[in-house]
Amino acid sequence: MFISKSLGTNKDGNLTIGGADTTVLAKTFGTPLYVFDENLIIENMRSYKESIDTYYDGRGIVFYASKAFSCKEMARIANREGLGLDVMSGGELFTAQTADFPLDRVCYHGNNKDFEEIQQAIESGVGRIVADSGEELQLIDSIAKTLNKKQKVLLRVTPGVEAHTHEFIQTGQIDSKFGVTLETGAAFDVIDKARKLENIEFAGLHSHIGSQIFDEEPFICAARLLVGFMAKVKKELGINLYELNLGGGFGIKYTKEDKPKPYRTYMQDLIAGLCRACDDFKVEKPFLMVEPGRSIVGAAGITLYTVGGVKNIPGIRKYVSVNGGMSDNPRYILYEAEYEALLAEKPYEEGTETVTIVGKHCESGDVLIKDIKMPEIERGDILAVLATGAYNYSMASNYNRVPRAAAVMVRDGVPRVIIKRESYEDIVRNDI
Ligand SMILES: *Cc1c(COP(=O)(O)O)cnc(C)c1O
Numbered sequence: 001m002f003i004s005k006s007l008g009t010n011k012d013g014n015l016t017i018g019g020a021d022t023t024v025l026a027k028t029f030g031t032p033l034y035v036f037d038e039n040l041i042i043e044n045m046r047s048y049k050e051s052i053d054t055y056y057d058g059r060g061i062v063f064y065a066s067k068a069f070s071c072k073e074m075a076r077i078a079n080r081e082g083l084g085l086d087v088m089s090g091g092e093l094f095t096a097q098t099a100d101f102p103l104d105r106v107c108y109h110g111n112n113k114d115f116e117e118i119q120q121a122i123e124s125g126v127g128r129i130v131a132d133s134g135e136e137l138q139l140i141d142s143i144a145k146t147l148n149k150k151q152k153v154l155l156r157v158t159p160g161v162e163a164h165t166h167e168f169i170q171t172g173q174i175d176s177k178f179g180v181t182l183e184t185g186a187a188f189d190v191i192d193k194a195r196k197l198e199n200i201e202f203a204g205l206h207s208h209i210g211s212q213i214f215d216e217e218p219f220i221c222a223a224r225l226l227v228g229f230m231a232k233v234k235k236e237l238g239i240n241l242y243e244l245n246l247g248g249g250f251g252i253k254y255t256k257e258d259k260p261k262p263y264r265t266y267m268q269d270l271i272a273g274l275c276r277a278c279d280d281f282k283v284e285k286p287f288l289m290v291e292p293g294r295s296i297v298g299a300a301g302i303t304l305y306t307v308g309g310v311k312n313i314p315g316i317r318k319y320v321s322v323n324g325g326m327s328d329n330p331r332y333i334l335y336e337a338e339y340e341a342l343l344a345e346k347p348y349e350e351g352t353e354t355v356t357i358v359g360k361h362c363e364s365g366d367v368l369i370k371d372i373k374m375p376e377i378e379r380g381d382i383l384a385v386l387a388t389g390a391y392n393y394s395m396a397s398n399y400n401r402v403p404r405a406a407a408v409m410v411r412d413g414v415p416r417v418i419i420k421r422e423s424y425e426d427i428v429r430n431d432i
Helices: 022-029 038-055 072-080 090-098 115-124 134-146 186-194 217-237 263-281 294-300 331-335 424-428
Strands: 007-009 015-017 033-037 060-065 084-087 106-108 128-131 151-158 200-206 243-245 287-290 301-313 317-322 341-343 353-358 367-374 382-386 406-411 414-419
Touching (some): 015 022, 022 301, 022 382, 033 038, 033 294, 038 072, 038 263, 038 294, 060 294, 072 084, 072 414, 090 115, 115 134, 134 200, 217 263, 341 367
Parallel strands (some): 033 406, 060 084, 151 200, 243 287
Antiparallel strands (some): 301 317, 301 382, 406 414
């Protein structure tokens, strides 16, 4: 059994993704190569969207958090599926604009949007801006005023729930670069003062408590704190907050140890928790937003590499070098993220030796997978690193002036290039 349902094998015994033979993909498009299974992306988008339809009467919207993998084709797919798009920068917004994404379904985030970015967002007509502070709220208001517009905004708050992969704590976490604290009364004061701002429509709250979280409890806990706060704002300020964005962060299966729930179950539980809180605090059920990123694309993507040098240091370690590394996947060097890998031509073969898969960059930390059991590997083999669909291409760099890899989308076994491979000319394009 493979960790993602996108993967399989064909009659030649080769590894497939979305029904396409990975050895053929590598030969046709070169390596390193990001490959995505469109059917799984769509299935994931639908599980979120249909959950809101089924369990919340459709009173909400799913924003795909585009930072996980931002490109025009992802914006088009999200558009076709009726999702919104979550953007964090002028560049991500520009990507949405150039893909003709309906901007009223765009939600603009970020803890430090600059003047031009806010202007770009309001001018282009994004549906919502999530303000990070009271000061930014005023800036949004004044820019909206000069543009003669009224901008809908949410306020990002830190509800005091901090979630990690396998546990969560209610910290009253005040030490965060994101948002305004609930507990200290800071968020309350911001909302109080926002009443004077004439060019914003203050719709509600936003929170995002972490990433790669497997448990729905921290989300429910956060939702409850937010609904309680909405009740307080209603009672003491007479302000009705009617929108609630609970962020993204749901986990995916990177390795066999990870056991995410089906997204529908997670959404059903989350919505039930939200409704319970609304009943308890006698708050009208808000328009609901969620922003999954990783759980839409992460497991639907793999990266194909060609194996180069294999170096055995007897008694110490065996290094297997591939023709990419931290420039296309910086997640090990950033977080010691764990991955699984398979050989394209013998995906079912049992691992016989422990190796460390490393990249080609000038950093000892340029590791893709430390200590993984693999069958015999030699130069020229095609290696697939799994579940690399999120935060790989979007975090890629040109370190060592390595051109960024191409990305291919596979639909029902048929591949198409969605991002071209960079050339050396691209690398020097901006050099004077
Ligand atoms: C990163 C982020 C997301 C998406 O998180 P995932 O873990 O990829 O689901 C959603 N909302 C905000 C505000 C984020 O910063």
